[in-house]
Structure formats: C-alpha cells, structure tokens
Amino acid sequence: MATATCQLTEEQFQCSICLEVFTDPVTTPCGHNFCKKCLDQHWNDTRVYKCPNCNQAFHSKPELKVNIFICEMAQQFRSRARGSPVQMKAAAGEVGCDLCLEPRLKALKSCLVCLSSYCELHLQPHRSVAGLKGHQLSPPLKDLSERVCEEHNKPLELFCVRDECCVCVFCAYRGHERHRVLPLEQGCEQQLTKKTDEIQWMIKRKETKIQELRSSVEANNKAADSQITTGVKIFTALKECVDRCQEKLIQEITRRRTAAEEQAKGYIQEIEQEISELKRRCCELKQLSQCDDHFHTLKNFSQHGSAPETKDWKYVHVYEPKYAHIVVRTLSDLEQDFIKNTKHLIEENLRSARIHIKYIKLDSGTVHPQLAVSDNCTEVQCSSEKITVEDNPHRFDKGLYVLGTMGFSENFYFEAAVRGKSEWTLGVAQESVTRKGDITLNSENGFWTIGFRKKTFYASATPERETVPILQPWNL
Incomplete structure (x- = not known):
C-alpha cells in the first residue's frame, strides 16, 4: 500500500477571524470554516448572518455543528507543531524549500545529489528512505544549478587535480580520462592543503624578509651611530682647528695693531717734545722783545733766536698692516690643518669601500x-x-x-x-x-x-x- 506524504501548513488550519489554529471548527453553508466561538461572537456583534469570508447572506442563523474531521486534523497539527521545530517562511535572500507550495518555508538542508533544498518536513525522506540516506547533505545553498555539468546535466561530484576543476562522472571518462580525478571531499582537502602550504610558504618567506629588513635596519643603525660618532669627532676637531686659527688670527692682528699703535705713540711723543722746545724758544724771544736795550737784544738774539734743529717728518708714516693677507694666510693654514686631520678618515672610508x-x-x-x-x-x-x-x-x-x-x-x-x-x-x-x-x-x-x-x-x-x-x- 502506497503512502502519500503531503505538507499541512498552519494557514490551512487557521481561523480567519482570530488567526489561530481552529478550536471547535464549524462549517458555514457556503463551505468556509471558523472557530465556533469566533463565528458566534462575530454574528452577535453584527446581527447580520453573513459569511466573514465571502459575505454570503443567510436568511436565518445557520445551525452549526463542530466539524469532527477538521477538529481532529487541527489537533494533530497542533500536537505535531509542539513536538517539532518551528518552521519559518523563507525571507528575502534566504534559501527556500523547492517542494513547498507558496509560501515556501526556509530550507534546512540542500542535497548535493538531488540538487534541491528541503525544509524540515520534506527532508524526512532523506533521513528515513534507504536509497536517499546516502545522499550528501549540506547547509542550504543557492544556485544549485552551478553544481550541474552543463554538457551532461549530471552533478559535479568529482575534482580533476590537473585542471583544478569540478567534473561529473561522464567528464571523468570523456576529456579527463588520463587525469587524476578525486571525489569532491578529497579534492577539497587536497586543494586546501596545497593552498595552505603555499600560504605558509609565502608567510615564511615574508617573515624571512622581515627578519632581513630588521637586520638591515640594525646594521644601518650601527653604521649610522658609527658615522655620527666619527662625524662628531671630525667636526669637533674642525671646530677646535677653527678656534685655534681664529685665536691665532686675532692674536696676530692684535699684535700688528699694537705694534702700529706703539710706533705711532713714539712718533707722537717725539713730535710733542719738539713742539715743547719750539714753544720754549718762542717764550725766550718774547722776553727779548720786551727789552729796551736794542744792543742787548741783538747780542742775545744770536744765542736764543735761532730755531732748534728738528726732525723732518715729511716722509715719516705709520703704515697700515696688511690684515687681509693675514686672514688669507690663516684660512690657508686652516685648510691644510683640516686636510691633514681628515686625510686618515678618507683613507679609512676608502679601505672600507674596497671590502666590497x-x-x-x-x-x-x-x-x-x-x-x-x-x-x-x-x-x-x-x-x-x-x-x-x-x-x-x-x-x-x-x-x-x-x-x-x-x-x-x-x-x-x-x-x-x-x-x-x-x-x-x-x-x-x-x-x-x-x-x-x-x-x-x-x-x-x-x-x-x-x-x-x-x-x-x-x-x-x-x-x-x-x-x-x-x-x-x-x-x-
């Protein structure tokens, strides 16, 4: 004896007035079903005997009796709903059951052999029928048509290792007969292992590169510190050299300036002495001019009237020292000193470069x-x-x-x-x-x-x- 399995949904046992599963269902003369209590309350409120669904009017209040068959079916549905998980309608973007009539329930599993998705109710044959128990089930999948061979219309249940693609049984013998073919599960494991190994190799190579870069940074830091130390020594020596040359320049210019000042002071002192002597002679002449005895004046004039001998200062000068020459010579000495102090550094750098x-x-x-x-x-x-x-x-x-x-x-x-x-x-x-x-x-x-x-x-x-x-x- 064959048994037909049909899906009973909540909508089929739902009162259109209370929107709940029937309680004491009754049937109107027009054929619609309602809860007895809901329909009596509806007619009492409206005082018009019409069907709430199709609005068919009745001349008198129909005598309604509980529909025993529908009542038993509603009780069975209520009992089954309590013992099984709640079935939800498939929302937008979710995978729906391929066997449900509208509205489609949310699929619980997809069969990779049947290439269909099933809700809890329609999944029962895959759990109970011997021929379906061996089918491979997976979480609900969209676009199961992608898993069908376009050429042979068969499930893509094998994996070609050489071409790295999924094939059906016929493809394995027509076009891939000399290739290594594995079941999808083994092929997936092999590909995952292969890709994982590739990624691990890439990670290792990049970690090695990171270590190389860190070593390079460390070496660069050491070289930079060494060069900073060397540079500080060089510039310290250069500053000391500059300070020495500067001090030498100042001392030489000061010495020459002092010598010129002393020379000028000596000339000035000598000229002042001559001026004093000339002023003394002027005083003597003035005293002679006040004497009334002209004979006496003329007699003494020969002794005191003549001018004293003085130095001819026309060609005497204090020449300005050549300060610019001193600066040039000092800079030349600085250059030679700097070259001498840095020559060993240049030679050391050249020796270091020749290593490479x-x-x-x-x-x-x-x-x-x-x-x-x-x-x-x-x-x-x-x-x-x-x-x-x-x-x-x-x-x-x-x-x-x-x-x-x-x-x-x-x-x-x-x-x-x-x-x-x-x-x-x-x-x-x-x-x-x-x-x-x-x-x-x-x-x-x-x-x-x-x-x-x-x-x-x-x-x-x-x-x-x-x-x-x-x-x-x-x-x-």
Whole structure:
C-alpha cells in the first residue's frame, strides 16, 4: 500500500477571524470554516448572518455543528507543531524549500545529489528512505544549478587535480580520462592543503624578509651611530682647528695693531717734545722783545733766536698692516690643518669601500656601435667609425654608453682608470633604463653619474645636474 506524504501548513488550519489554529471548527453553508466561538461572537456583534469570508447572506442563523474531521486534523497539527521545530517562511535572500507550495518555508538542508533544498518536513525522506540516506547533505545553498555539468546535466561530484576543476562522472571518462580525478571531499582537502602550504610558504618567506629588513635596519643603525660618532669627532676637531686659527688670527692682528699703535705713540711723543722746545724758544724771544736795550737784544738774539734743529717728518708714516693677507694666510693654514686631520678618515672610508670591490666586465650587447670593447671586456674606447653590430633592444643607439654584465642590489665598489680623455662619464644605472634615443643622465631616468665636461668635473645624482669642484681623478 502506497503512502502519500503531503505538507499541512498552519494557514490551512487557521481561523480567519482570530488567526489561530481552529478550536471547535464549524462549517458555514457556503463551505468556509471558523472557530465556533469566533463565528458566534462575530454574528452577535453584527446581527447580520453573513459569511466573514465571502459575505454570503443567510436568511436565518445557520445551525452549526463542530466539524469532527477538521477538529481532529487541527489537533494533530497542533500536537505535531509542539513536538517539532518551528518552521519559518523563507525571507528575502534566504534559501527556500523547492517542494513547498507558496509560501515556501526556509530550507534546512540542500542535497548535493538531488540538487534541491528541503525544509524540515520534506527532508524526512532523506533521513528515513534507504536509497536517499546516502545522499550528501549540506547547509542550504543557492544556485544549485552551478553544481550541474552543463554538457551532461549530471552533478559535479568529482575534482580533476590537473585542471583544478569540478567534473561529473561522464567528464571523468570523456576529456579527463588520463587525469587524476578525486571525489569532491578529497579534492577539497587536497586543494586546501596545497593552498595552505603555499600560504605558509609565502608567510615564511615574508617573515624571512622581515627578519632581513630588521637586520638591515640594525646594521644601518650601527653604521649610522658609527658615522655620527666619527662625524662628531671630525667636526669637533674642525671646530677646535677653527678656534685655534681664529685665536691665532686675532692674536696676530692684535699684535700688528699694537705694534702700529706703539710706533705711532713714539712718533707722537717725539713730535710733542719738539713742539715743547719750539714753544720754549718762542717764550725766550718774547722776553727779548720786551727789552729796551736794542744792543742787548741783538747780542742775545744770536744765542736764543735761532730755531732748534728738528726732525723732518715729511716722509715719516705709520703704515697700515696688511690684515687681509693675514686672514688669507690663516684660512690657508686652516685648510691644510683640516686636510691633514681628515686625510686618515678618507683613507679609512676608502679601505672600507674596497671590502666590497667588484671586477666589472662590460656587456658587448649594450655597447654603442661607435665604441670598441676589448676582448676581455674590461676596456672600452671610442672608434673613428661605427662598428657593424647586430641591433637589439638592449643596445644604446645614440648615447655613447655601455653597461656592465653584472647587476648589484647591495654595497659594491669598483675602480676605473681614465686616460687621455677630454670628456667622459662614469656611474651606475638601473637595469630598466632606456637605451634608445636621446638620454638625459639623471636619477629620474635611472642614472647616477660623475663625469668631465668643458673642463669641469661634475657629479649628477638629481634631475638637476649638480656640478661639484673635485681634484682631477685618474682612478675612480
């Protein structure tokens, strides 16, 4: 005997007056059902015998009796509702039961074999029927159609390891027959393990990079502290040197000024003595002029009237010392003293740089056609004619340049000998620099260079070329 399972919803046993499950349900002549108490109360309030649903009028109050069948069904529904979880309607955005009629209840599970979603009631066959118990259930899923093979209309229940895609049973034998195929669960575990390992490897690599950066920061801090200490010593020595030279300058200028003052004071004192003697003679002459005895006056005039001998001051001067010369000489002494005190530092820095010495070989694939590279790729010189070479994207076509074969991402040091050149350029460049057309050598374009142009040495590390005065170098 076959048994049909149908879904009974609360709306089917709901009184339209109290909106609750029927209590003592009665049926009107028009066929609608209500709670007996609700319908009696409705007719008592309105005093008109009409059906609350369809408004069909009755000439007299119908004799109503409790519908035993509906009453038993309502009691069964009420009992079952108490013993099972409350079924909610599927809200917007939620997965609804595919077997429910409107309104659809909220799905409890989705079957990945049947490709349908079920509420609690319609899920019972998957829990009780032997042929359905083996189906794989999952939380409610949307768009189950995505889990169906478009070509064979079969569930995608296998995973191809090579192509990393989900396939159906037919796909496994038609198109993926030579590939390793796993059940979805194993494939999922394998992919999760693979991706987890990849992420762990990436984490480890990044942690290593962090440690590398921290070590670099620590090394930079140590180098910075060392250079600060060295710089403080240098500038302290420089300030002491400046103070010494300043004191020496002041003492020398003061000494010369004092000498000039003493010389002038000596001249002034000598002239004042001569003035005093001349004033004394004037007084004597004045006394003679008051005498009435002219004979006596003339007789004494020969003794007291003549002027005393004095020094000729016409060509006597106090010359101003050459103070500017003293300043220039002091600055020259300061420069020599500074060079002497910093020479050991320059030599020490050069020794430190030579620890990172690299031996450069030139890349003949980048050289301009008018430059000739030696056989051992360590020398380059200009050629009077262009050399026939194969063009490639890495070769300079306008600028007379050539790059080295090695690249560096850390400290390095190299020397280059320059001989008999009126113009030259030397430096470093990024690997990605432009090789074609006109090129401006600056850091914005990836070049850091020093060179010699128009009898001037320059160092260019910014987009605006900076010219710095340096001694003519032979080894760079």
